[in-house]
Amino acid sequence: MNWTPAALSQDIPSGSAAPGQLGDKDIVIWRSASGRIAAWSDRCPHRGMRLSHGFVRGEFLSCIYHGWRYGDGGQCHRIPAHPELTPPEAIKVPVFAVVESGGIVWVAEKDAEPADLPMEFAGFASFRTIRTTVPASIVAAAFGCTGLELRGTLGGTDVVLLLQPLTDGCNLHVLAADGTGPDQLDRVSVAVEALRRQAESVQEFAA
Amino acid sequence: MNGGAMRDQWYPVAIAAQLPQKGRDSLLLGEPIHIATDETGGARVTDGAGRILPIISRYGHIWTSLGQPEQDLFPIPEADQPGRRLVDVGSVKVRCSPLRAVENFLDIAHFPFVHTDILGSEPHTEVERYEVEIRDDVDEVWATKVKFYQPQAAKSAQGGITTEYMYRVPSPTCSILYKTSPPRPGEWDVITLFVQPLTEETCEVWPWMALFDDDSSMTDMIHFQQMIFVQDRSILENQIPALLPLDPGKEIPTRADMTSIAYRRWLKRHGYTYGAQLVAA
Ligand SMILES: [Fe+2]
Numbered sequence: 001m002n003w004t005p006a007a008l009s010q011d012i013p014s015g016s017a018a019p020g021q022l023g024d025k026d027i028v029i030w031r032s033a034s035g036r037i038a039a040w041s042d043r044c045p046h047r048g049m050r051l052s053h054g055f056v057r058g059e060f061l062s063c064i065y066h067g068w069r070y071g072d073g074g075q076c077h078r079i080p081a082h083p084e085l086t087p088p089e090a091i092k093v094p095v096f097a098v099v100e101s102g103g104i105v106w107v108a109e110k111d112a113e114p115a116d117l118p119m120e121f122a123g124f125a126s127f128r129t130i131r132t133t134v135p136a137s138i139v140a141a142a143f144g145c146t147g148l149e150l151r152g153t154l155g156g157t158d159v160v161l162l163l164q165p166l167t168d169g170c171n172l173h174v175l176a177a178d179g180t181g182p183d184q185l186d187r188v189s190v191a192v193e194a195l196r197r198q199a200e201s202v203q204e205f206a207a
Numbered sequence: 208m209n210g211g212a213m214r215d216q217w218y219p220v221a222i223a224a225q226l227p228q229k230g231r232d233s234l235l236l237g238e239p240i241h242i243a244t245d246e247t248g249g250a251r252v253t254d255g256a257g258r259i260l261p262i263i264s265r266y267g268h269i270w271t272s273l274g275q276p277e278q279d280l281f282p283i284p285e286a287d288q289p290g291r292r293l294v295d296v297g298s299v300k301v302r303c304s305p306l307r308a309v310e311n312f313l314d315i316a317h318f319p320f321v322h323t324d325i326l327g328s329e330p331h332t333e334v335e336r337y338e339v340e341i342r343d344d345v346d347e348v349w350a351t352k353v354k355f356y357q358p359q360a361a362k363s364a365q366g367g368i369t370t371e372y373m374y375r376v377p378s379p380t381c382s383i384l385y386k387t388s389p390p391r392p393g394e395w396d397v398i399t400l401f402v403q404p405l406t407e408e409t410c411e412v413w414p415w416m417a418l419f420d421d422d423s424s425m426t427d428m429i430h431f432q433q434m435i436f437v438q439d440r441s442i443l444e445n446q447i448p449a450l451l452p453l454d455p456g457k458e459i460p461t462r463a464d465m466t467s468i469a470y471r472r473w474l475k476r477h478g479y480t481y482g483a484q485l486v487a488a
Pocket residue numbers: 311312317321322435438439
């Protein structure tokens with residue numbers, strides 16, 4: 001299996017958590033106060049609550065339901081209802097392999113992560129992610145390509161589009177050529193929204 | 208025929224004082240029902256085939272059943288006690304299992320995190336040991352001697368107090384909570400959660416209260432309880448799986464969850480499994 005681009009680094013600031021997907025699995029991507037990124041199963045083992053609704057304090061992610069606190073390796077460190085208790089080692093959130101490179105958060109199944117680091121896109125910087133309900137193949141076709149790593153121009157700027165298939169559509173992670181100014185980036189935004197609408201109309205037409 | 212053993216239970220479907228004049232369609236255990244006002248101004252509930260269903264008007268609500276209830280609706284003696292104000296809170300539709308909605312109501316450990324600075328606050332997170340039993344004579348789940356520190360326990364509360372609770376589950380989708388009455392120590396305020404199972408993964412929640420509170424306006428008391436429940440909804444719609452797992456292994460309870468453990472065991476024993484997940488998926 002390859003690395004999956006699951007989010008842009010800039011969208012997961014320190015002290016925050018956000019929902020994501022790896023294949024058909026729901027994951028939480030979060031960053032500790034010191035800047036460490038992690039990708040875990042998006043489910044607290046206690047009562048099944050989504051951890052992406054939780055809160056980050058220091059190097060820990062806590063579930064919003066009962067405040068169960070998890071750290072390195074998904075290990076539970078604290079159960080607030082029983083402050084004196086050391087949680088058993090078995091209370092653990094399944095974790096995923098994660099690396100950041102080129103402003104992208106890449107995720108893979110733990111212990112099945114590719115030997116090679118994710119591809120780097122020299123000369124490009126991460127710009128923004130937009131989500132659509134259209135499958136990746138239709139988005140790629142609307143861009144005149146196939147595959148999940150697309151190169152071309154949007155709004156007159158050279159871009160790389162990384163498509164991340166989701167259970168109900170796909171994410172478009174947009175990388176723009178280094179040095180692209182704010183006005184040009186605005187045009188990239190307009191063009192990528194237009195691409196999404198075009199793909200969505202193709203899908204509606206097909207349906 | 209949906210619902211299995213839960214088919215013969217009574218379920219709330221409307222507020223008795225707010226009957227729909229033009230009729231209203233709803234669901235019960237996944238089957239269509241219609242709630243209407245009859246010629247005399249009373250309630251009439253029919254199923255999808257037009258059959259008139261049995262009804263009871265009690266505790267502010269109209270109750271009905273798709274099956275043949277062997278028993279009367281469970282008693283709440285406090286409902287008739289003088290001096291209490293009876294509050295029809297209204298309804299909140301939630302995309303969750305009706306059983307998950309009840310289980311959340313039985314849980315105090317979430318107060319500091321979900322109802323922050325109202326029903327609980329850090330660092331007062333500890334849940335002390337309390338007592339839980341399934342009372343065979345009445346066939347109800349009871350939790351007693353439940354204590355929790357609360358910054359603002361009720362609309363009538365001034366500042367933080369340690370509140371004592373009792374919980375009671377007299378039917379699979381109804382729970383009654385007794386809590387220390389801030390203006391009347393020695394008496395219990397009664398707060399109920401009556402749940403109408405629409406489907407296995409959606410429900411209509413009808414909270415109802417019988418309180419000692421002479422000062423707060425009805426609107427304030429209703430808003431307070433609705434605010435609490437809207438906070439709960441943000442949890443209930445984000446639990447995985449949506450169904451309540453009854454088999455051990457899928458979730459990890461602790462001592463603070465003793466009421467929920469007893470509730471799940473009681474549901475399983477009776478085959479009350481509409482909204483439950485039985486085989487670990
Ligand atoms: Fe709650």
